[in-house]
Amino acid sequence: MKILVYGAGVLGSYLAHVLVRGGHDVTVLARGNRANELERNGVVIRHYFQLKTTVDPVRVIRTLEADESYDLIFVVMKYTDFKPVLPVLAANRSRCIVLVGNNADAYGMLDELQEMSLTEKQIAFGFQLSGGTRANGRVICIRGGGQMVLGGLDGPIPFQPLLEKAFAKVKYKLVFHEDIDAWLKSHIVPILALNAYLFTKDGRMKKTAGDKKRLKQIIAAIDEGFSVLESMDYTITPASQATFVRKHKLMAYIAIKIYDMLPFSKLVDGSFGEMAALYDTFSQLKRKANIPTYHWDDLEKQFHHSKNSD
Ligand SMILES: NC(=O)c1ccc[n+]([C@@H]2O[C@H](COP(=O)([O-])OP(=O)(O)OC[C@H]3O[C@@H](n4cnc5c(N)ncnc54)[C@H](OP(=O)(O)O)[C@@H]3O)[C@@H](O)[C@H]2O)c1
Secondary structure, three states, X not given: OXXXXXXXXXXXXXXXXXXXXXXXXXXXXXXXXXXXXXXXXXXXXEEOOOOEEEEEOOEEEOOOOOOOOOOEXXXXXXXXXXXXXXXXXXXXXXXXXXXXXXXOOHHHHHHHHHHHOOOOOEEXXXXXXXXXXXXXXXXXXXXXXXXXXXXXOOOOOOOHHHHHHHOOOOOEEEEEOOOHHHHHHHHHHHHHHHHHXXXXXXXXXXXXXXXXXXXXXXXXXXXXXXXHHHHOOOOOOOOHHHHHHHXXXXXXXXXXXXXXXXXXXXXXXXXXXXHHHHHHHHHHHHHHHOOOOHHHHHHHHHHHHHHHOO
C-alpha cells in the first residue's frame, strides 16, 4: 500500500515506523531540518520502555503535489498546524485522509476540507495513544503498545477495511469509535487542565507533586470541563474519566501525583501554542454552555499568565 505520513514529529515518526514494519511503501512529508535528518538517517526511534532503537529508511518529500496519489494519508501534527495544510490536502487527488492529533474542531476542519476539495474525499479523525519527545535527530517514543482511536463524523469510516489492512501485519491496535468528536473533546479537557499547570511559571510540573491545593484545582477544573461538554449534549468518552474525577477524587489526586513523579512524564511533549488554541476553541463551548467554571477559568488565566511572564 502507498501511504503518506504528513508531519514527521514525535507521533508521525512512530506511525511511519509502524507502517514501514507493516510492509508498506511509506513516504514522509517533512520540512526544514527534520526533512534533512530523515533523508540522512531515516526514522530513528528510541523506544523508551522497550529499550531498543529502530532505524527505518523512508522516502522523504517536502511538498505534496496535486497529482501525487496515495492509498492513505495520515496527517500527524498539532491542532494549530492542521489548518494551513487543509488547502494542500484539498488540492491533492488522494481520497482517504486521517487527521491524527488533538482536535477541538473536527467538524469545522471536515467542512473546510470538503468545501475546498475538487475531488471527493473521505476524511476520518484519530488520536494515537503514545507520547514522547525529539532530541538530536531522533524521537524518544513512550508507549505501551501502539494504538490509535479513530472514527468518522458521518458514520463509520468508509475506508475502514483499508485501515485494517494497513495495520494487519503489525502489533498496533485500531479502536474505531462511533463518536470520535466527543472522544476528542473529552480528551482535551484533562489535557488542558494538566497543561495549564505544566506551563505555570514554576514550570513543567516540577512542583505539582507537592502542591496539594493546585492538584485539587486541576481535578475540580476537569470536572467542570466535563460539565461544559455534558451541558452541550456531548457524551464524555470514555465515561470512566468523568467517574474517576467525580467519584474517586482521592485516587485521581494520587494518580496525578504518581504520574508526575515518574521520570518519563517529563518526556511527554506539550506545546504552549497548541494548548492556547485548544483553550480558545473550548472557550467557545464554555460560552455556549454558560455554566460556572471557576476552577477552569482560574487555571486558564494562570496558563496565559505563564507565557507573559516567560
Ligand atoms: N508528543 C507527545 O508526547 C504527545 C502525546 C500525546 C498527544 N500528542 C498530540 O499528538 C499530535 C502530534 O504531536 P507531535 O508531538 O507528534 O507533534 P510534533 O512533534 O510537533 O510533530 C508535528 C510535525 O508536523 C510538522 N509540520 C507541521 N506543519 C507542517 C507543514 N505545514 N508541513 C510540513 N510539516 C509540518 C512539524 O514540523 P517541524 O518539525 O518543523 O515542527 C513536526 O515535525 C498533537 O496534537 C499533540 O498534542 C503528542
